[in-house]
Amino acid sequence: xxxxxxxxxxxxxxxxxxxxxxxxxxxxxxxxxxxxxxxxxxxxxxxxxxxxxxxxxxxxxxxxxxxxxxxxxxxxxxxxxxxxxxxxxxxxxxxxxxxxxxxxxxxxxxxxxxxxxxxxxxxxxxxxxxxxxxxxxxxxxxxxxxxxxxxxxxxxxxxxxxxxxx
Amino acid sequence: xxxxxxxxxxxxxxxxxxxxxxxxxxxxxxxxxxxxxxxxxxxxxxxxxxxxxxxxxxxxxxxxxxxxxxxxxxxxxxxxxxxxxxxxxxxxxxxxxxxxxxxxxxxxxxxxxxxxxxxxxxxxxxxxxxxxxxxxxxxxxxxxxxxxxxxxxxxxxxxxxxxxxxxxxxxxxxxxxxxxxxxxxxxxxxxxxxxxxxxxxxxxxxxxxxxxxxxxxxxxxxxxxxxxxxxxxxxxxxxxxxxxxxxxxxxxxxxxxxxxxxxxxxxxxxxxxxxxxxxxx
Numbered sequence: 288x289x290x291x292x293x294x295x296x297x298x299x300x301x302x303x304x305x306x307x308x309x310x311x312x313x314x315x316x317x318x319x320x321x322x323x324x325x326x327x328x329x330x331x332x333x334x335x336x337x338x339x340x341x342x343x344x345x346x347x348x349x350x351x352x353x354x355x356x357x358x359x360x361x362x363x364x365x366x367x368x369x370x371x372x373x374x375x376x377x378x379x380x381x382x383x384x385x386x387x388x389x390x391x392x393x394x395x396x397x398x399x400x401x402x403x404x405x406x407x408x409x410x411x412x413x414x415x416x417x418x419x420x421x422x423x424x425x426x427x428x429x430x431x432x433x434x435x436x437x438x439x440x441x442x443x444x445x446x447x448x449x450x451x452x453x
Numbered sequence: 454x455x456x457x458x459x460x461x462x463x464x465x466x467x468x469x470x471x472x473x474x475x476x477x478x479x480x481x482x483x484x485x486x487x488x489x490x491x492x493x494x495x496x497x498x499x500x501x502x503x504x505x506x507x508x509x510x511x512x513x514x515x516x517x518x519x520x521x522x523x524x525x526x527x528x529x530x531x532x533x534x535x536x537x538x539x540x541x542x543x544x545x546x547x548x549x550x551x552x553x554x555x556x557x558x559x560x561x562x563x564x565x566x567x568x569x570x571x572x573x574x575x576x577x578x579x580x581x582x583x584x585x586x587x588x589x590x591x592x593x594x595x596x597x598x599x600x601x602x603x604x605x606x607x608x609x610x611x612x613x614x615x616x617x618x619x620x621x622x623x624x625x626x627x628x629x630x631x632x633x634x635x636x637x638x639x640x641x642x643x644x645x646x647x648x649x650x651x652x653x654x655x656x657x658x659x660x661x662x663x664x665x666x667x668x669x670x671x672x673x674x675x676x677x678x679x680x681x682x683x684x685x686x687x688x689x690x691x692x693x694x695x696x697x698x699x700x701x702x703x704x705x706x707x708x709x710x711x712x713x714x715x716x717x718x719x720x721x722x723x724x725x726x727x728x729x730x731x732x733x734x
Contacts, residue, residue, distance in 0.1 A: 320578065353581050358473065358475030360578070405580075414626075416648040
């Protein structure tokens, strides 16, 4: 249960950070999806059951803090979580140093899913600038791992000490 | 990875729930209890973060930038710092006063009941062009209401809860606004675009459009009252198949810098066709 609280708090804080400060530091469209990095981190480190619950909640909150149709980000984040969780169990991502590859693939596919859903929903037409947006956002989000991973690892270590977990 | 049937069921149930939500929400924006609860939780956090952010920005402007000046000016440093702090503070207040004065002027000019709201956040994902405002259905703010600033229109309410609402801006590709070119009176459909800010499409091929022409709302889309400024034409060209003209439109409102907006309260998506602002200008 403590794990779930940690995931939810960290996830929701990342959303608040994204919707307020981050867009003023970096170009609005290309700002990294910190919440997705949190999802990937949970997929590697977290318990499956608490992970999936927190990721779903995070997706719903993301829907409400963005213009997304309700249900889009829960599906995307759950898919990302399941993919990362599966790869991690099969290959031990951290030991083999696959973090970067997993992050890049997950980000790219997740961002493609956003536009695919909007296109299928009749909300947008295909524009070449979308590909540029997806690629740049994937690069920036993946680079965000440099900051987000140590912060989350540190926060998790501290939290574990406080609650006395292993 | 699912390790048991239970895990698999949880994943399938949540995915299905997500898909059901997704397909049902494509029809139209919902603003039920769930939305209200989440927005109620986020509003104080967003407001606090915005408040702290403003203070930190002010601190940077008024103090940290002045560290270099302090060193150079030795004994006058304290006095300079105090004066600069006051100037920055006064300038901030002056700018705020000017903004609010313009907002008030527009509010008085509008024929419709309005409410002024503060921008407290922007789209979290970056894929959609939305902003969050600190007024909701408690103040009469409901989906499909027009949102504007003195310089031009901003967008429409996408979702609202009791205390907070989300505005879909005109630059989002899913937005469309029925517009007229003010000089020629030709109509066109303004849509958002990822490549450009906005695109005015389906304009009569024979229309005499020129760069710099002002684009205003036509009032025919049932959301925006007639005569509100949208932007200016930037580059005019024939559409892909040559049947219409289209033009890139530069929005008059600086959408990335908005701090306060006016929500035009009225019947959702059903304004009357009475003359709006044009007759008053």
